[in-house]
Amino acid sequence: MLDFDWFSHKKFVANELNRLLPAHSFAEHMWKEIAEELHISLMECPFDEGETAFPRHHPVKALFILMSRDAGFYLDLKRLSDGGVDVPDECGVPLPDGLLPALTAAEQMAIYGFWLVTVHADCKGPMVGTGTNKYGWSREQLIGHQCDCVMLGYQALAYAQRLSSGQSARPDEIEKAKNLYFSDIGKKGSDALHGRRRDERRRVLEMWKSGNYLNKMDCARAAKKEGVVSVELQTARDWLQGARDPESWPAKQKK
Structure with a gap:
């Protein structure tokens, strides 16, 4: 129910x-x-x-x-x-x-x-x-x-x-x-933060496209561990929501 x-x-x-x-x-x-x-x-x-x-x-x-x-x-x-x-x-x-x-x-x-x-x-x-x-x-x-x-x-x-x-x-x-x-200072800080977040998001997407991760959560965990992103793990995983599967997927072939 x-x-x-x-x-x-x-x-x-x-x-x-x-x-x-x-x-x-x-x-x-x-x-x-x-x-x-x-x-x-x-x-x-x-x-x-x-x-x-x-x-x-x-x-x-x-x-x-x-x-x-x-x-x-x-x-x-x-x-x-x-x-x-x-x-x-x-x-x-x-x-x-x-x-x-x-x-x-x-x-x-x-x-x-x-x-x-x-x-x-x-x-x-x-x-x-x-x-x-x-x-x-x-x-x-x-x-x-x-x-x-x-x-x-x-x-x-x-x-x-x-x-x-x-x-x-x-x-x-x-x-x-x-x-x-x-505040005005807050807005300026937000603009700078958005630029950094956008760069991080693109790097996470590039990691996923490499095909070296079995699933998106594994990719997000690796990005977090390697210092690629400064956001929370769940946010990094959210960035991959809707991303296409890698064209070449070595990690899946090894499974």
Whole structure:
């Protein structure tokens, strides 16, 4: 029953969020890259001394408040487009001629929720009946992670609907999160962080394309161990979500 409820809710909230993304739009073509950038910003950006880690624990609510205060958060859409779309890779598609980088706050929120439900929810690997899966996650942990992502998806849907109708965060909502990492210095630090994260992501993709790893988690673990990435292991694994299998796969042939 729990698995059935999970799939039912996942399908419903994903469909509702997808409806908020216009067809043939920048949001539709770039949703995965945009969501990854948002997730990195919320989860990986450093915090000034004395500030709380509110975005890491409440990423969807933090994104809503940040966009309410900054009229669109701080994604550099031109850099995002130049960095991952004009030249397609395993996790991107070419941007059609004439389609300019443009996003509304509601689209960003819908994209983030859609990614949480359709990509991030499955990042810990396949469900198991007993024991753990090949990545070391038990059934209880997998269900808990999936349910958390669906709940965040519902929250993102509610906020996206508010943003699309012109409603921003109320003063009391902003006050509750007054210690959010949000300053001009923070934005500059975020831009530098994004550049480093993009380089790390490309290096992890190159490692995977080498075919020297049996699965993506093994590749992410190697990247972490060798110091290729500074992000958490799960983030490195998320970067490989959707990447094609290597054309030459020596590690699989040795199995």
